[in-house]
Amino acid sequence: MQKIPFNRPSILGRELANVRTAVELGQLSGDGAFTRDCNQRIVALTGAKSALLTHSCTAALEMAALLCNLAPGDEVIMPSFTFVSTANAVALRGAVPVFVDIDPETLNIDPEAAARAVTPRTKAIFAVHYAGYPAPMDRLAKTARDHGLLLVEDAAQALGSTLNGTPAGALGDMAAFSFHETKNIVSGEGGALTLMRPDLIERAEIIREKGTNRSRFLRGQVDKYTWVDLGSSFLPGELIAAFLAAQLDEAGAILARRLAIFDRYTAGFQDLEGSGRVRMPHPPAGVTGNGHMFYILLRDIDDRDGFIAHMRAAGIGTPFHYVPLHSAPAGLRYGRADGPLQVTDDISARLVRLPMFWALEDAEVDRIITTAWAWLTAPLGQ
Numbered sequence: 220m221q222k223i224p225f226n227r228p229s230i231l232g233r234e235l236a237n238v239r240t241a242v243e244l245g246q247l248s249g250d251g252a253f254t255r256d257c258n259q260r261i262v263a264l265t266g267a268k269s270a271l272l273t274h275s276c277t278a279a280l281e282m283a284a285l286l287c288n289l290a291p292g293d294e295v296i297m298p299s300f301t302f303v304s305t306a307n308a309v310a311l312r313g314a315v316p317v318f319v320d321i322d323p324e325t326l327n328i329d330p331e332a333a334a335r336a337v338t339p340r341t342k343a344i345f346a347v348h349y350a351g352y353p354a355p356m357d358r359l360a361k362t363a364r365d366h367g368l369l370l371v372e373d374a375a376q377a378l379g380s381t382l383n384g385t386p387a388g389a390l391g392d393m394a395a396f397s398f399h400e401t402k403n404i405v406s407g408e409g410g411a412l413t414l415m416r417p418d419l420i421e422r423a424e425i426i427r428e429k430g431t432n433r434s435r436f437l438r439g440q441v442d443k444y445t446w447v448d449l450g451s452s453f454l455p456g457e458l459i460a461a462f463l464a465a466q467l468d469e470a471g472a473i474l475a476r477r478l479a480i481f482d483r484y485t486a487g488f489q490d491l492e493g494s495g496r497v498r499m500p501h502p503p504a505g506v507t508g509n510g511h512m513f514y515i516l517l518r519d520i521d522d523r524d525g526f527i528a529h530m531r532a533a534g535i536g537t538p539f540h541y542v543p544l545h546s547a548p549a550g551l552r553y554g555r556a557d558g559p560l561q562v563t564d565d566i567s568a569r570l571v572r573l574p575m576f577w578a579l580e581d582a583e584v585d586r587i588i589t590t591a592w593a594w595l596t597a598p599l600g601q
């Protein structure tokens with residue numbers, strides 16, 4: 220029996236040819252022709268004012284934390300139901316991640332909980348677009364405006380999604396994207412920071428280039444470059460950018476295929492959802508998704524663990540997802556929870572993700588659905 224992994228990265232077209240071209244062009248370090256090409260494509264896909272390729276979404280989030288001028292004791296509001304990088308970026312500046320609950324329908328940050336968590340020390344909100352569905356940015360933007368906070372999108376999963384017609388990446392002050400091999404468009408490791416505020420662009424370039432004004436130097440705007448600010452090495456080399464450019468070329472095809480898989484799953488689980496046995500993701504009002512993830516919510520942790528074991532025995536990878544940050548050892552040390560985060564604890568115990576990748580075939584999706592049905596329609600107490 221063929222195994223079906225949760226994820227398998229695919230090569231779609233010109234990736235290897237591009238890498239060869241990059242080698243032939245003779246520049247392997249960053250910010251060459253392929254990096255510029257990727258930056259332009261990401262601007263086109265997101266509508267952001269600027270995009271800067273990074274070596275990961277983690278790096279882009281660390282840049283965002285620097286751009287927010289976070290200092291020790293400052294607070295940043297974020298969901299507990301997220302990847303560790305959202306919180307690390309803040310803690311690395313000595314600031315405090317303040318974890319709030321998620322909305323049980325969307326699994327995104329609860330905007331009322333975010334508003335309640337604001338204190339005089341709050342500097343920013345880091346919103347996460349879970350499963351590629353944009354967080355309620357309009358309500359978060361109001362809170363940010365009322366209190367003078369920066370609004371950052373952790374858009375790692377959300378390239379190609381929109382909220383009220385505006386793409387992820389253009390919904391806050393800045394956004395961090397990931398091209399890790401588990402995301403929709405991949406370069407192994409990779410990421411980007413997009414910026415909506417013109418006044419942040421030059422500083423972002425400096426932070427990304429080890430705190431130097433090298434980008435201005437390369438444009439001929441200064442005759443030597445020098446250390447002018449804090450920074451680090453956040454840029455990828457050209458080989459990564461060359462690979463990524465080929466994937467960005469296929470963004471439309473990748474989006475269409477993932478949405479088709481998503482729809483096939485939705486049709487397959489419709490009846491089980493109707494009977495209350497599972498819950499599937501549904502795009503919130505005003506949102507179009509990007510087919511990043513198809514999850515189902517089971518009854519409880521025993522049902523979830525039994526389901527995972529049942530699927531594994533059939534050769535199908537269906538991992539659970541985030542372990543809440545607010546009760547993790549580093550979350551307790553560096554952050555704090557604003558109130559009990561019951562939805563986060565509940566959802567994280569019941570959620571599993573089904574295989575989702577470019578090369579996943581319809582017949583495989585059907586086998587996954589059939590195998591899942593066998594567990595989900597068996598008498599309780601097994």
Ligand SMILES: *Cc1c(COP(=O)(O)O)cnc(C)c1O
Pocket residue numbers: 274275276277278301302304305347348373375376396397398399408409410
């Ligand atoms: C994948 C992911 C990240 C980290 O991305 P990297 O590119 O691996 O650093 C951060 N936040 C969220 C929400 C993610 O899904």
